[in-house]
Amino acid sequence: MQTNDLINALRADAAKQAMPLGYSWWIAIVAATIIAAGAFFILIGPRPDFTVAAHTPRFLFKFIVTLALVVVAFALLRVLSRPGSDVRHVAYWLVLMPILLGTAVAAELFAVPSDQLVTVWWGSNVYVCLTFIPLIGLGALAVFLAALRHGAPTRPRLAGAVAGLLAGGIAATFYAAHCTDDSPLFVATWYSIAIAGLVALGAICGRRVARW
Template sequence: MKTDQLISRLAADTPAQRSSPALRLGLAAAASCLLAGAAMMLSFGPRPDFAAAVATWRFDMKFAVTLTLAATAFLLLRRAIYPEGLEQAPFWTIFAAPAILLAAAAVELALLPASTWGVAAVGTNWWHCLALVPAFGLAPLAIGLWALRQGATTRPMLSGFLVGLFAGGVGATFYAANCPDDSPLFVLAWYPVGILALGLVGALAGRRMLRW
C-alpha cells in the first residue's frame, strides 16, 4: 500500500477507532509521570524545606513553567499521532512556558541588585540540574516514543522533538521539587539545557523510530 493511500485510510477511521492511539498516549503520559516521580522520590526526594518553599513565588514559578511546557507539548502530541495532524497545529502554544519564564526573569532583574544577577543565575546546584532534568525525563521520553509509534505521525522528527519537550517538562517538574535554586535567572540559565537535550534526543530517535 502506498503512503498516501495509508494516510487516507487512517484519516477516514471512525472516531471510536481513532480514540485508541490518543488513549494510549494519555496512559503513557500518566505512566511516565509516575515513573519520573518515583525516580525522584527514590533517589533525592523533595528538598527539606518543600512545604515552606511552596509559599514563595519563585518556587511556584518553576512549576508554572515546567507544567505549562509539559501540558502544551502533550496537546501537540495528541495531534501528532494522527496523519498530518501537525499541519495546522497551534505551535504558538509551546511558547507559553518560555514567556512565563522570561516574565519572571524580568521581575527578578528588577528586584535584585545588578551585582547579584550572576550569582543568582549560577546558583549552587547547576550541575545537578544538568544531570537530573534529563535523567528524570528518560522514562517519559522512552514511553512517549513508544506511544507515538502506535499512531501514524507524518512528521517523525518534529514529533520526536515534541516528545522530548514533554519529557523535559516532566523531568524538570520533578527536579524542581528537589532543586534548592529558585531564582528565575537560574531556571532560565540551566533548565532549558536539559530540556532541549531531551528534545534533541527525541528528534533524532523520532527520525529513526517513527518513520513508516
C-alpha cells in the same frame, strides 16, 4: 491451514479493535509520570524545606512554567501523532513559556542587585540540574516514543523532539521540587538547557523509532 480456517482467522483479526490513539496517549502520560516520579524519589527526592518553600512565589512559579510546558507539549504531541493534522493552532501556545519566563526574568533583574545577578543566575545546583532532569526524563521519553509507534506521525523527527520536550517538562516539574535555586534566571537558563538535551535525544530517536 484450510481455507475456512484462514477465512475465520482473517475475520477474527478484523473484528479486533485497536486501542484508540487518544486513549493510548492518556495511558502513556500516566505511565511516564509514574516512571519519572519513581526516578525522582529514588535518585534525589524533594528538598528538605519543601513545605516552607511551597509558600514562596518564586518556588511556585517554577511549577507554573513546567506544568504549562507539559500541557502544551502533550497537546502538540497528540496532534503530531496523527498524519495530516494541522499543528499550528497548538504550536502557537509554545510561546507561553518564553513569555512567562521573560516576564519573570525582567522582574528579577529589577528586584536583585546587579552585583548578585551572576550569583543567582549560576545558583548552587547547576550540575545537579543538568544531570538529573535528563535522567528523570529518560524513562518518560521512552514511553512517549513507544506511544508514537502506535500512531502515524508524518514528521517523526519533529514528533520525537516534542516527545523529548514533554518528557523534559515532566522531569523538570519533579526536579523543581528538589531544586533550591528558585531564581527565574536559573530556571530560564539551566532548566532550558537540560530539557533541550531530551529534545535533541527525542529528535534523534524519533527519526528511527516513530517513522512508518
